[in-house]
Amino acid sequence: MTTRVFFLSGAACIVEHMFDTQVAPWDSFDFDLADTIEGEEIRAQLRRKEAEISRLRADQIALLRRADRLQMDTADGARTMADWVVSELDVSPQTAGRLTRIARSAQADIESRMISGEFGADRAVFLCQIRELGGPEEVITGSSEYSLGFLYGLIDRLRRVDPLTEQMMFEDRYMVLQPTLDRSSGRFWGQTHGTDWQAIEKALIRRESQFPSLPDQSQGQRRVDALAAICLDSITSGETDEVGRAVTVAEVFVDAALAASTYGESGVTLSSGPRVGPNTLSEILCIGKVQVIVQGEDGRPIGVSDLGEAIPPAVRTFVLFRDQGRCQIDSCPSRYRLQPHHIRERADGGDHDPDNLISLCWYHHHVAIHMLGMRLDLESPPHRRRLKSITSNGPPR
């Protein structure tokens, strides 16, 4: 196949080969043959087809350049040329953006290499960008020596950030913390400039990679758990090996009628503010001292519990020693914020006897058991516990 490319006034080009009928994959491909070929021939066929795609893309790019000059996108009421391409060709915005970009860049040599099947639109758009940003010409001519990832990285480096843009990016930093009215949950969002953002991302990824894996955990959930763990370290001076010695003292107000009628799902409030559900309450009962104040219908206290005893320090130390200072869930290697958990929960009458306590890492204790409501499988061996999911509500406690 012969190809001739003419450039007129440096920008518009007419690609003569587009009228060449040699490229017609829909009637030249032998599907029966595809089921029989093997090894190197598969590779060769794949590359040949990719080269055909590149040639056809180059044809489209020439047509798009013409459409752009005629402002067909504006005539059709599209917001941008790329939007017009998305709707005309039914391609993703990324593909449309690349084709439009190559068309507008009008780099004759790069397009003729596409036409010859040397590379496709992905590499072509990177090479156009590298030239526009004043990148090294030898990378463009010898581009086959470099991966797409390398070229992308080079574009990133060539992009200049002037001092004013940098200052604006820094000044635009913000973070919003928005709790719900009863503080039972909260949203947060914000933005910051590149290097700080990288530090935040790196810290979250590092922390979440230390968590054991639980079934059905999304990456977003693991990430917010990682943020909570980092914050927890921050308010306890990062003493992660301190085996939960800092005892939580919580006063819990229980609206007797409301709590009883909803299995503890409403009517329970911590004195420090947030409204909590039965899961949080069971965790508070497990790790700290709790005083429960029960309110009658007129809002006056009708009963106050003793300040429940926390686990005695000697018992904590013993349990940790017995469990070899590691989480007792099967195959969990974590030693992060090990906490003794009550196998029979305190609300069910479980006590601080070492036989009723098991060392669990923060993730298995806080996230898996008390937040997701998973339970220890009591059939599993004591030093190789498994978890099981329980979804039903228990009776009011």
Ligand SMILES: [Zn+2]
């Ligand atoms: Zn617990």
Ligand SMILES: [Zn+2]
């Ligand atoms: Zn664990």
